[in-house]
Amino acid sequence: MTNDSLAPRLARPARSPSRTAKISEHIARQILRDIQVQGLVPGDRLPSEAAMLDRFDIGRGSLREALRILEVNGLVTIKTGPGGGPVVASSDAVSFGQMWTLHLQSIGATYRQLLEARCELESMLARRAAEIEGEEPAEMVRAALDEGEKPMEDDSTYAAVTSGFHATVCLAGDNLVLALAANSIQSIWSQRVTSVLFAPEERPSVHAAHQEITRAIEKHDGRRAEELMREHLQHYQDYCERRYPARMDDVVDWS
Numbered sequence: 354m355t356n357d358s359l360a361p362r363l364a365r366p367a368r369s370p371s372r373t374a375k376i377s378e379h380i381a382r383q384i385l386r387d388i389q390v391q392g393l394v395p396g397d398r399l400p401s402e403a404a405m406l407d408r409f410d411i412g413r414g415s416l417r418e419a420l421r422i423l424e425v426n427g428l429v430t431i432k433t434g435p436g437g438g439p440v441v442a443s444s445d446a447v448s449f450g451q452m453w454t455l456h457l458q459s460i461g462a463t464y465r466q467l468l469e470a471r472c473e474l475e476s477m478l479a480r481r482a483a484e485i486e487g488e489e490p491a492e493m494v495r496a497a498l499d500e501g502e503k504p505m506e507d508d509s510t511y512a513a514v515t516s517g518f519h520a521t522v523c524l525a526g527d528n529l530v531l532a533l534a535a536n537s538i539q540s541i542w543s544q545r546v547t548s549v550l551f552a553p554e555e556r557p558s559v560h561a562a563h564q565e566i567t568r569a570i571e572k573h574d575g576r577r578a579e580e581l582m583r584e585h586l587q588h589y590q591d592y593c594e595r596r597y598p599a600r601m602d603d604v605v606d607w608s
Contacts, residue, residue, distance in 0.1 A: 375418075376411060377415045377416075377419040377422060378419070378422065379419075380409055380411060380415060380416060380419035381419040381420075381422040381423050383409070384399065384405075384419060384420070384423060384429075385423065385428065387399075388428075388441055393441045394441065395441050395442060395443040395444075396440060397440065397441045398438060398439070398440055398441075399429065399438065399439040399440065399441065401438060402416065402417075402438065420439050423439075424442075425452070426452050427442055427444070427448030427449065427451060427452050428441075428444065428448075429441060429442050430442045446520075446533060446537040446539070446540045447537075447540045447544075449533055449537045450537035450538070450540040450541040450544075451608075453537055453541070454541055454605055454606065454607040454608065455607040457604075457605040457607070458604055458605055458606055458607040461604050462604065462605050463601065463602055463603060463604055463605065464542070464545075464546065464600060464601050464602075464603055464605060465594075465601040465602065467538055467541060467542060467605055468542070468586070468589075468590045468593065468601075469590070470538055471535060471538040471539065471542070471586060472583060472586040472587060472590065474523075474531060474534055474535035474538070475519060475522065475523060475535050475582055475586060476579045476583040476586070477526070477531065477579065478522060478523045478526030478531055478532065478535060479526070479566060479569075479570065479579055479581070479582035480526075480575040480576065480578050480579035480582075481525075481527060481528065481531075481575070482494065482522055482525035482526045482527070482570050482578065483569055483570040483572070483573050483574055483578040483579075484575040485526075485527055489525075490525035490526075490527070490570060491525075491567070491570050491571040493521050493524065493525045494518075494521055494522055494566075494567050494571075495567055495571065496521075497517055497518045497520075497521035497522075498518060498563050500514045500517060501514050501515070501518065501560050501563060502560075508550055511550065511556065512543065512550060515559065516539055516543060518563050519536075519539060520536050520539065522566065522570075523535045523536050525570070541605065545605070545606065545608075546593075546597070546600060551589075551592065559585075562581065562584075562585040562588075563585075565581050566582055566585065569581055
C-alpha cells in the first residue's frame with residue numbers, strides 16, 4: 354500500500370510550525386484536523402502512539418504534550434491500561450464549560466455575571482428561533498416543552514427537563530457559537546449550584562412561562578419571545594438572589 358492510498362483518510366499536513374510555535378501545539382492542531390477530516394465521533398480511537406510517532410516524526414514527549422493539550426481542552430480522553438490510548442471526546446457544552454471556567458476564574462467572573470450573560474444569550478436565541486422561517490425550530494421547542502407535561506419522579510428529573518427546554522431553545526436559534534456559549538453557562542451553573550431549584554409549588558408557573566415562550570416562537574414573534582425569555586430568566590436570577598445572595602458574589606471556580 355502506498356502513502357497516496359492513505360490520502361482520503363488523513364488531513365493534508367499543515368505548514369511547518371513557526372520558529373516561535375511549539376511542536377506540540379502544531380501536532381495538536383494536526384490531530385484535530387485528522388479527527389475532522391476522518392469524521393471521527395466521540396468514542397472513536399485515535400491511532401496508537403507508535404503510529405502517530407511514525408507519522409509525525411517527533412519525539413514521544415512532544416506527542417504526549419500534544420495529546421495533553423487536546424485532553425485539557427476536552428477534545429480527547431486518554432484511557433489507561435491494556436487497550437488504552439487516546440479516544441475522541443464529546444465536543445459538547447459540558448466539556449467546553451469545564452475548559453471555560455479556567456478563564457472565568459482567572460478574570461474573577463462571579464456567578465451573578467454568569468446568570469446575566471445567560472439571560473442575554475438565551476433571550477437573543479429565543480428571538481432568533483422565532484424569526485427563522487419554517488416550522489422546524491418551533492417543533493423542536495414544542496417537543497421539549499411536552500417533556501414538561503410528563504410526571505417528574507424527583508428533583509433531578511425536573512432539573513433535566515427544564516434545562517433541556519432551555520438548551521433546545523438555544524439550539525433552535527440556529528447559531529452553534531451562541532448556543533454552545535449559552536448551554537455551557539447552563540452546564541457550569543447546574544454543576545456548581547445544583548441546589549437552586551424552584552420549590553414544587555412554584556414549578557407550574559415555570560412551565561407556564563415555557564409555554565408562553567413556545568407559543569411566541571410558534572407565532573414567529575421574535576420580539577415577544579425575547580421579552581418572555583428575558584423576564585423568565587430574570588425571575589430565576591431574582592429567586593437566586595433572595596435565597597443564595599452570598600453564592601452570587603462567589604467567583605466561578607475551575608474544576
